[in-house]
Amino acid sequence: MGIVMDRSALTDFLALEFPQVADSFAIERVDANELVARLIVGPQHLRPGGTVSGPSIFALADLAIYCAILSRIGPVALAVTTSASVDFMRKPAAGRDLLAHCRLLKLGRLLAVADALITSEGQPDPVARASMTYAIPPKA
Template identity: 75%
Template structure:
């Protein structure tokens, strides 16, 4: 069941996180997966021209957060409580990154999800992230 569609998630991101909303674009929002793009710019690069680890982490974190909200609705105070990122290979220079997110478990107080991060045009993932989010009790 989906509580928020693409338009609702984009509006939420613009309202609650305007400082980063323009960096991300929702490509697909469905009941089984969410696909989000990081619009890679100069600020995301590290020496050598590759995308920085913190930028890859941010993409996975935002993607997982939005996938959870797509299912539970606009809960701004859901927070990351655990994160593990495996950096698998160097992203293609100058290309956007895409995170394919799926929720593994959605409970009342915790959600567990994973994200595969791809460099646009590459078939193999550049990173894999697994995260747990705490969901605050309904008021």
Template identity: 70%
Template structure:
């Protein structure tokens, strides 16, 4: 399926529809395979001990899949997560943004399936891996 929303359009959609995320989450790049989403880490994303919280990483993975789906079907606000799993593999590097590389595995009429690898910026080893399924509302 062709790309119908590039990074700029997705970021504008997020700002308009989800103002609560502020400037924390954004889309860096959209490709034929998926996209790269960013968590601009600040003190609000940290847990005791100074590491990035699991809920912040989960939100990044969820946002990446949501935006990957929208990049193909357009601004359908009611696409929702129906299944999610996440594996936390190592502590993120302190003081660096997190990047989520999302790959769409299947985009059907009613379901989308994707994998996400989350890395600390400029680090090769993933800090988390997620698999998610999204339900796509009827179009038309």
């Protein structure tokens, strides 16, 4: 299955369906092998000590994987996370956005499995790794 929603379509979808968070994220790239999403790090994403919080890193992974799935199946707002695991590996670099590099591992009719490797912009070593499963609602 090829790309159904490109970067522009995903950006428009997020603005329409999730306006409360759309300004914190950007879809950087979508192709047949990978989706890259950005967390635009602001003060609301920081924990004491000035590092990006775990919930913000989780949110980036969840949004990025969701968009990777939608890029293939189209605008299915009710696709939901059914399983999630995040390994936090190192402190993000100060003052840098985070990037999630996602790939779909399995895309079925009712379930999708994907992973995301999260890095600080400009840094090669991963900050976190996430693996998630999504339930896709049956077509009506």
